[in-house]
Amino acid sequence: MIFLENIRLALSSLVANKLRALLTMLGIIIGISAVVAIVTVGDAMTGSVNQELQAFGGNNITVGLQQKKQPAAPSDGKGSSAAGADAANADSDDPVEPGEADLITPAMVGEYHSVFASQIKAISTSENLGSLELSNGKEKASVLIYGVNADYPKAEKLELVEGRMPTQTDMEESRSLAWVDEKFVTKYWGPREVPKNAIGKELNIELSGRMAKVYVAGVYRTSLNGGYSWGSEDTTKLLLPISLGKKLAGKPEGFNSITIMPATEADDVALQVNTDAFFSSYYTQNRHITAAATSNESYIKSMNKTMNQLKLAISAIAAISLLVGGIGVMNIMMVSVTERTREIGVRMALGAKGGLIRFQFVVEAIVICLIGGFIGVLAGIGLGIAGSHIISYPVRPSASAIVVAVSFSAAIGLFFGWYPAEKAARLDPIDALRYE
Amino acid sequence: MRFDKLANINEAAPLISMEGIVKTYYEGQPEELEILHGIDLTVQEGEFLAIVGESGSGKSTLMNIIGVLDKPTKGLYCLDGLDMGLASRDAMSEIRNRKIGFIFQNFNLIGRTSALQNVELPMLYAGEPYSRRIRKAKDLLESVGMGDRIRHQPNELSGGQKQRVAIARALANDPSILLADEPTGALDSATSRIIMDLFHKLNREQHKTVILITHSKELAAECPRIVTIRDGYNVCDTKGAEYNDIS
Ligand SMILES: Nc1ncnc2c1ncn2[C@@H]1O[C@H](COP(=O)(O)OP(=O)(O)O)[C@@H](O)[C@H]1O
Numbered sequence A: 001m002i003f004l005e006n007i008r009l010a011l012s013s014l015v016a017n018k019l020r021a022l023l024t025m026l027g028i029i030i031g032i033s034a035v036v037a038i039v040t041v042g043d044a045m046t047g048s049v050n051q052e053l054q055a056f057g058g059n060n061i062t063v064g065l066q067q068k069k070q071p072a073a074p075s076d077g078k079g080s081s082a083a084g085a086d087a088a089n090a091d092s093d094d095p096v097e098p099g100e101a102d103l104i105t106p107a108m109v110g111e112y113h114s115v116f117a118s119q120i121k122a123i124s125t126s127e128n129l130g131s132l133e134l135s136n137g138k139e140k141a142s143v144l145i146y147g148v149n150a151d152y153p154k155a156e157k158l159e160l161v162e163g164r165m166p167t168q169t170d171m172e173e174s175r176s177l178a179w180v181d182e183k184f185v186t187k188y189w190g191p192r193e194v195p196k197n198a199i200g201k202e203l204n205i206e207l208s209g210r211m212a213k214v215y216v217a218g219v220y221r222t223s224l225n226g227g228y229s230w231g232s233e234d235t236t237k238l239l240l241p242i243s244l245g246k247k248l249a250g251k252p253e254g255f256n257s258i259t260i261m262p263a264t265e266a267d268d269v270a271l272q273v274n275t276d277a278f279f280s281s282y283y284t285q286n287r288h289i290t291a292a293a294t295s296n297e298s299y300i301k302s303m304n305k306t307m308n309q310l311k312l313a314i315s316a317i318a319a320i321s322l323l324v325g326g327i328g329v330m331n332i333m334m335v336s337v338t339e340r341t342r343e344i345g346v347r348m349a350l351g352a353k354g355g356l357i358r359f360q361f362v363v364e365a366i367v368i369c370l371i372g373g374f375i376g377v378l379a380g381i382g383l384g385i386a387g388s389h390i391i392s393y394p395v396r397p398s399a400s401a402i403v404v405a406v407s408f409s410a411a412i413g414l415f416f417g418w419y420p421a422e423k424a425a426r427l428d429p430i431d432a433l434r435y436e
Numbered sequence B: 001m002r003f004d005k006l007a008n009i010n011e012a013a014p015l016i017s018m019e020g021i022v023k024t025y026y027e028g029q030p031e032e033l034e035i036l037h038g039i040d041l042t043v044q045e046g047e048f049l050a051i052v053g054e055s056g057s058g059k060s061t062l063m064n065i066i067g068v069l070d071k072p073t074k075g076l077y078c079l080d081g082l083d084m085g086l087a088s089r090d091a092m093s094e095i096r097n098r099k100i101g102f103i104f105q106n107f108n109l110i111g112r113t114s115a116l117q118n119v120e121l122p123m124l125y126a127g128e129p130y131s132r133r134i135r136k137a138k139d140l141l142e143s144v145g146m147g148d149r150i151r152h153q154p155n156e157l158s159g160g161q162k163q164r165v166a167i168a169r170a171l172a173n174d175p176s177i178l179l180a181d182e183p184t185g186a187l188d189s190a191t192s193r194i195i196m197d198l199f200h201k202l203n204r205e206q207h208k209t210v211i212l213i214t215h216s217k218e219l220a221a222e223c224p225r226i227v228t229i230r231d232g233y234n235v236c237d238t239k240g241a242e243y244n245d246i247s
């Protein structure tokens, strides 16, 4: 009940000095609102970046061919033999395109699959076979023709709309089948055509001058929500069994790149390192080309790290604002104690012990800070929501940030209110009563 | 309550017993100032006593010691048979809270706090539950004729009304001593009369020990006993007309 009485007292003294209280709270309000807003906007930014990257292929590992780095010329950068060095650099910087002999072979992939079977969900191989404009006399639709293996839909997060997905048998037998995007169906066969009717339809395609008939075996939908689109909005991918596609396009059997989808329980980072080691071991004898495994995971991690550093930096500024706010509270509490010296003397004469007087002023400081913190939280939520809408990834303000901010403001009150309160508690009742 | 029990061990002990009380300000410093030079004073329960003396003679200093706000530099002060020289700061607060009711010249009500809440304060510090505080505070304000002003804040009351609220507040924990330092000093004669009558009534009907500090000879003359302080010595201790009958 003394506690409630003290809160009442604190509130009534705040009401009596509204402007003073508001000015005192300003530092706290700014600091707390900054923290809450930053955490909210930071969550939104991290969320939107992660969302795009996840859609793009999440934690997939891509193994691709790249040029080996040449050891640097020994006389580099001295400038004494400029002409000679230039010539040498030009030589080593010459891009070397991977030749047919450098490609990742199906044998390597098979070997990899058997070694890492427990850690991977899918290995997707695909080959871009070129773009094409299909026409049935009435409608036209441009497509990118891809040769894909049976794991491709899984790795690329394709959803089946109608028909079936490619199978291992389709690959082995190089069946004349095709899979089309649901957008392609309406574009090519008219807006009222349903995907179901597309199944079994015949498509005439031309690859490297060779004509071929393929039959639609399935209609898929990409689950990539926005973010990345290949070419124009209406260009969709037409998928063929990779064996058929390569045969038609006259391409070699090997791959420029493959995509590995780690199993859910796998350690993505370790798998990436091991995968890199596995494939590059095939290229130790190769003079120019090697295979390297990269993953979005590391990109996401470094992105998150940057975000966290940014949050930390702005939070440090907010902390300084809170410190300044706390000092303001301390100052106003010193003023309040001095102004109310006589009142303190009367309270002591009536029997208030020092501890109780200290409690009264600490509660007052905490009440000031909590009200400031509360206003700050509201302002921070407002700013944060506005900010997250601007980057069009609305998030809810983090409850934990709010709880931390509010308790932190109470802690500021306790910390900065303690000294003035202690000063009040130590007053001599006689001196306090005589104070003018 | 602890102190009451201890006091009861010695039934004969006077309420207040002071021997050779010396008060020195700035002790040990060059500007050392001895205000009280050895006051002896004994007060029995239920007395109505006036302490008179010129301004600056040390009356308030003596009152602070009697009221356990301060400790004497030298000498023995026993309240209810307890040596106040040994009391800790917190114990002094508790004794003030339970045994002493202060009434000041300038009222000293707490600002921005209603009359009712002012009267509640000593009970709040004593840990009384809310309902009892409210009931008692209302009764007390009623008894000093302030029953219709309980929600008023000090700045909405006249001087005489403030002093009546202060008296109600002084009575909150049923103290045995009412210590009034120039209680009518800031009041006109008509209101002074009301306040003095209140003290007489409390002394007569509730057996309260009243110590009235004043420089006014007329007011002192109303009191059954008058102690005169001059330059820090108590020079005479006269009985007023006669003791009020205590029964
Ligand atoms: N806290 C103090 N510090 C220093 N001197 C004081 C203090 N309190 C009182 N005095 C001095 O003691 C003397 C007596 O004061 P006081 O007891 O208030 O007299 P009275 O109440 O009789 O007018 C005065 O000269 C005053 O200056």
Ligand SMILES: [Mg+2]
Pocket (backbone or CB within 6 Å): B059, B060, B061, B181
């Ligand atoms: Mg005085």
